[in-house]
Amino acid sequence: MRQLAKLALRRELAIIRSLFFLGPLITLLIPKTTVVILIVLFVCCVGLDLARGGKLKDLFRIDATLALFGVTAAYLFINAMWSLDPQRAVTASAWFVLVALMTFSAARALARWPAPALRAAATAFAIGIGGGVAFLLFEAATGRLATVSLYNAFPVTQPDSLKGFGVRNGQITRIAPGELNAMIAVMLLALWPALLCILTRLGDRNRYLAAGALFVAATAAIFLSNHDSSKVGIVASLVVFALATPWPGAARKALWLVWCLAFALVVPLATSAYKADLHKSEYLPMSAQARVTLWAYTAKHVRDAPILGIGGSSTRKIDQSPDNRKKQWKKKLKTEGFGWRAGAHAHNVFLQTWYELGAVGVILFVVTGSAVILSLGRLPDDTQRFALAQVAAYFAIIAFAWGMWQAWLMALTGLAGLYVALAVSVYRASQPETIAT
Incomplete structure (x- = not known):
């Protein structure tokens, strides 16, 4: 275990850059991966903190807010007893608990990361979101040209149901407008933390230009969509x-x-x-x-x-x-x-x-x-x-929009909180320390 921790710390920045770039970007392109990405980022945040000598009990300590989540979760399990679909209700309740625990513990771990690690994560996150926003803007403006081309070139990538799609001579000509909705929602919840990361990380002259471009592009993608x-x-x-x-x-x-x-x-x-x-x-x-x-x-x-x-x-x-x-x-x-x-x-x-x-x-x-x-x-x-x-x-x-028990949306809620925790942590790390006189 100690050897694994040493290996992770030797390649810490590479791991952070890869996961915080690919994770947010993948969720924008494939929203249902929010479940997997939340778990991966949780393991990254907590694992690296433990590798530096952090204590597990500090990350999972029960405060007033987390205790309220626990009481709510307890009621969800009890409520599942009279559900018409008790198995699905229990599964949703268990996922509610896991999302809360992963989000709180990962956020606490981020708050303890050293400044270089936070800067690497924030930069990778902002670049990943920026790339995702650019792609969504292109897709929204061109009627999903890239996705239509992908589906026609590689039919194996097509969804099981083509309801709402336009098909002519065996070729997809139009994608159901609602297919973009979840991607747009994921982008929206990542937008504000990404803007804070950009404004914190870049120099005075460049940060406002980059943040403004990201906001305009995201807004344009939203209003070009049907969501x-x-x-x-x-x-x-x-x-x-x-x-x-x-x-x-x-x-x-x-x-x-x-x-x-x-x-x-x-x-x-x-x-x-x-x-x-x-x-x-x-x-x-x-x-x-x-x-x-x-x-x-x-x-x-x-x-x-x-x-x-x-x-x-x-x-x-x-x-x-x-x-x-x-x-x-x-x-x-x-x-x-x-x-x-x-x-x-x-x-x-x-x-x-x-x-x-x-x-x-x-x-x-x-x-x-x-x-x-x-x-x-x-x-x-x-x-x-x-x-x-x-x-x-x-x-x-x-x-x-969607139902409250959809696993990907619950995971997106956790990711939204984690993104804010990252942006706030890198902001705090960027502030000059006050020297007592």
Whole structure:
């Protein structure tokens, strides 16, 4: 073991540069690899700290915030007992625990890394994200030209299902627009930590130019894509960044209030939107109209188990049932494109929490999330605006996009926290030490 530690330290910078360049870049190109990349970066961060003589107990110590994650996880395991899909619910609960432990311990390890290692990681991370953003911008602007060419040249790389793809004479001519959505979301959550790394690492003249180019390219890619959640996210994050620059404390408290109100008001707002016929509004895209119907259906059925919920991962099981697919779907199919039925998930984490975990789960998530948001006040003042902007982007994604139990999205949440920890750690390492007089 000691020999392995010595070998790792001899090649430390090469390992760091490789993993922090390839890891973020790969997740941008293949979002479902977030699970593997989170594990790899966790092993890198913790392993190198232990190789330098760090103690495992220091990395996994239980503080108030981690204890809240533990209480929430305990409820998730209990809640899985009445889930319609208990095996999947238990698996999701276990992954929730692992993501929390890996993120916290890796972040603590990064805080103990020496400055050269942090600089190497931050530079590699920024370059990896920059390369990924450039590729996504090209793909969004050209209708996925690179991917279409790859699929046609090497058919083995094609996905199993070509639903939504354009195919002519055996050749793919168009990729389903939604295929880019997850890549855009991964990019958005990596953007703000990458900007902080760039502004910390480069010289005064170059850093603003490089950061501005990255932001413009990422924003262009987002608005050229079809991912409306990320469009909302980039606007929200930019507003929060602007507000947090002069008033970080007020912006942090505002985000905390948004987090609490999102859980408190999501059910009545979903019901009101449907009653206002927003699901028929011509001003909303079809995806938004469908969500209004889905949210209303979910909100109505929250009352089925308001305290403890119907069980984690149960929505997916309901969606697969013949009764949901045939009977309830057809009730309003003529007037609503989505149909009055449960989907695989609510497309809104706040609403899905109410439906599957009940009021108990809502309270636990509100308290645990509040602890994370308010803890950002301990970051250096100049870094808080970047972290808060990322939180705002995250809110938009979980409010409109995927289900809360998708393993890749849970891993992305951990990676987002790890990226912020890296950017903050390299910022702290770059600050001149204060010499007592």
